[in-house]
Amino acid sequence: MKKLFLTAALTVATGTCAWAQGNVMSEAQDIFKPLPFGIPEITANPVSNEKITLGKTLFFDPRLSKSGLISCNTCHNLGMGGDDYQETSTGHGWQQGPRNSPTVYNAVYNLAQFWDGRAADLKEQAKGPVQASVEMNNTPESAIKTINSMPDYIRLFKQAFPDDESPVTFDNMAAAIEVFETTLTTPDSPFDKFLRGEKSALTVPQQKGLSLFMEQGCADCHGGVNMGGEDYFSFGVVERPATDVMGSDKGRFTVTQSTDDEYVFKAPSLRNINLTPPYFHSGKVWPLKEAISIMGSAQLGISLNSSDIDNIYDFLLTTTGVQPDVVYPVLPAATVNTPRPVL
Numbered sequence: 001m002k003k004l005f006l007t008a009a010l011t012v013a014t015g016t017c018a019w020a021q022g023n024v025m026s027e028a029q030d031i032f033k034p035l036p037f038g039i040p041e042i043t044a045n046p047v048s049n050e051k052i053t054l055g056k057t058l059f060f061d062p063r064l065s066k067s068g069l070i071s072c073n074t075c076h077n078l079g080m081g082g083d084d085y086q087e088t089s090t091g092h093g094w095q096q097g098p099r100n101s102p103t104v105y106n107a108v109y110n111l112a113q114f115w116d117g118r119a120a121d122l123k124e125q126a127k128g129p130v131q132a133s134v135e136m137n138n139t140p141e142s143a144i145k146t147i148n149s150m151p152d153y154i155r156l157f158k159q160a161f162p163d164d165e166s167p168v169t170f171d172n173m174a175a176a177i178e179v180f181e182t183t184l185t186t187p188d189s190p191f192d193k194f195l196r197g198e199k200s201a202l203t204v205p206q207q208k209g210l211s212l213f214m215e216q217g218c219a220d221c222h223g224g225v226n227m228g229g230e231d232y233f234s235f236g237v238v239e240r241p242a243t244d245v246m247g248s249d250k251g252r253f254t255v256t257q258s259t260d261d262e263y264v265f266k267a268p269s270l271r272n273i274n275l276t277p278p279y280f281h282s283g284k285v286w287p288l289k290e291a292i293s294i295m296g297s298a299q300l301g302i303s304l305n306s307s308d309i310d311n312i313y314d315f316l317l318t319t320t321g322v323q324p325d326v327v328y329p330v331l332p333a334a335t336v337n338t339p340r341p342v343l
């Protein structure tokens with residue numbers, strides 16, 4: 001009996017070792033997909049180099065804001081993981097917005113935009129911040145007036161939308177920004193290399209973290225190509241997070257008015273996650289390890305021990321990919337007709 005047990009234990013022990021490692025890779029390949037290289041296609045808004053150039057110029061141009069100080073890059077800093085290192089964003093007149101700024105990197109792979117998914121795509125999304133009073137606090141008319149005041153802009157719009165009779169429109173502004181944003185992807189992380197079959201791309205502790213991430217159920221909501229961004233879930237499926245972390249934001253309820261959607265949020269992408277503290281829609285949690293621990297109790301009803309948290313953390317570091325080489329654009333020169341900043 002004893003002997004039998006020992007043999008069995010030995011078989012399991014040696015077997016587990018060989019089996020587990022091979023299995024982690026194939027299991028992961030079923031759940032996640034590597035970020036593709038190159039620019040993803042988007043429907044109804046074909047990509048062109050001219051649109052990318054225009055979209056990049058607009059993304060960096062603070063004159064789209066009423067104050068002339070705030071650009072998309074202010075809150076989605078491309079040198080800083082694509083967000084702003086603030087709990088919740090600060091916009092026009094130092095007003096504090098209600099939510100943490102999500103990264104624009106890989107946002108093209110999300111099912112919809114914003115924490116509550118209220119914009120269907122990046123083009124619809126881009127019209128929001130220009131007008132939001134706590135963000136850029138401008139109007140479409142005034143943004144277009146600003147653009148039309150600069151001949152260099154008119155030329156860029158004509159080149160980007162050669163078939164349009166009057167190409168300078170708010171809609172085309174958003175379309176160009178959307179196309180630029182499709183270039184903001186971060187492929188070829190160590191995790192992507194692992195998913196493409198390169199086993200040595202992850203260390204053993206990182207593979208252990210990946211295994212835990214899948215076994216414990218994190219991957220159920222943070223799977224796919226973007227490790228999230230594919231669906232909405234209650235924040236606090238099992239256990240309500242602490243009040244300060246949760247806040248009073250009802251999330252997707254504000255979009256659907258359905259009580260089932262109270263405190264429901266889009267599961268964010270976890271790619272490049274160590275570059276974008278603080279965490280959650282409230283931005284109340286700064287250490288990534290604390291965010292991992294909260295997810296364990298809130299979403300899964302488990303209390304992860306510190307070595308599990310360390311391993312998951314080590315694994316999440318491997319999702320940081322190659323950040324795109326974005327050359328800061330020279331912005332069109334203002335003219336006497338360009339609206340002056342209003343603070």
Ligand code: HEC
Pocket residue numbers: 059070071072073074075076088089090091092097099100101102103104107110112113114115116122125126129130134135136177
């Ligand atoms: C004042 C800060 C601020 C400015 C300026 C700003 N954003 Fe945002 N952005 C945010 C915040 C905060 C959110 C999340 C809001 C929400 O979910 O309700 C957000 C959400 C987004 C998202 C959705 C990402 C996701 O995963 O859901 C995209 C894309 C985005 N912004 C792009 C832009 C673009 C393009 C511009 C310029 C036209 C811009 N933002 C200007 C703060 C800002």
Ligand code: HEC
Pocket residue numbers: 213216217218219220221222232233234235237265266267268269270273276278279280281282291292295296299300312
């Ligand atoms: C039932 C779905 C679900 C499960 C399971 C889940 N998450 Fe989440 N995760 C979410 C949602 C939804 C949010 C956004 C919560 C919010 O801020 O309102 C989130 C947010 C996060 C964040 C913060 C991201 C950011 O950009 O602010 C991290 C980190 C995270 N999850 C990691 C994990 C880990 C690690 C596990 C496993 C221990 C896990 N999640 C399990 C749905 C889930």
